[in-house]
Amino acid sequence: xxxxxKLAGRIVADExxxxxxFSGKIAVVKKRTGDVVKRGEVLxxxxxxxxxxxxxxxxxxxERTRAEFEIFGKRNTGQDDQTNFLRKIExxxxxxxxxxxxxxxxxxxxxxxxxxxxxxxxxxxxxxVGLNASPASNDYKILDTDSKRFRIELDEAIDLKDITVKxxxxxxxxxxxxxxxxxxxxxxxxxxxxYSDLIVGMKGEVK
Numbered sequence: 588x589x590x591x592x593k594l595a596g597r598i599v600a601d602e603x604x605x606x607x608x609f610s611g612k613i614a615v616v617k618k619r620t621g622d623v624v625k626r627g628e629v630l631x632x633x634x635x636x637x638x639x640x641x642x643x644x645x646x647x648x649x650e651r652t653r654a655e656f657e658i659f660g661k662r663n664t665g666q667d668d669q670t671n672f673l674r675k676i677e678x679x680x681x682x683x684x685x686x687x688x689x690x691x692x693x694x695x696x697x698x699x700x701x702x703x704x705x706x707x708x709x710x711x712x713x714x715x716v717g718l719n720a721s722p723a724s725n726d727y728k729i730l731d732t733d734s735k736r737f738r739i740e741l742d743e744a745i746d747l748k749d750i751t752v753k754x755x756x757x758x759x760x761x762x763x764x765x766x767x768x769x770x771x772x773x774x775x776x777x778x779x780x781x782y783s784d785l786i787v788g789m790k791g792e793v794k
Contacts, residue, residue, distance in 0.1 A: 594793040596739035596752070596777070598785050601731040603704050605630060608697035610721040613714055618702075618727070620711045630700040630727050631714045638698060642691040645684070652684040704731040730787060737761060737777040737791060744773050752779060754791035
């Protein structure tokens, strides 16, 4: 907000919620509150034993269905209406079996909770090995450090150009973003470029 003929602001960043895709028992916890995490790193994982059994069953069913389809094709080479109709049924059963395998594999892939951003774990959601988790609970909250920017809150929209921001004893050249309405005022996010020495919450002034 404005301070005399100066504008004050602070460093902000996005907070990301990462949730499980389905319910299950927690088997692995890699990250806890306060830990630094990189994009693509494992946060936690659910027990995959039941899902692996389900995948094995679907694979076995697929092998059986494919064998039946091939046997039908060798035994029925005619092109009459009844044979073509039965061939379509066999093909549909094979296609459905393929989809069931793909769904089972997709569930296996979602057992592991992966961080989509680099940042700091603000809350590990109470994840502990042996507990039951669900999509509605046990979500990780991550501060996305790659989304840092200097935010200015304004009482009214003003024309801003490239500016210099002073935070502590250091000055930064800022690139102005779009001014947008926010509540009863306006917000503008400024890209300072170098955030290596800046922490979320640090305050500064626009010169």
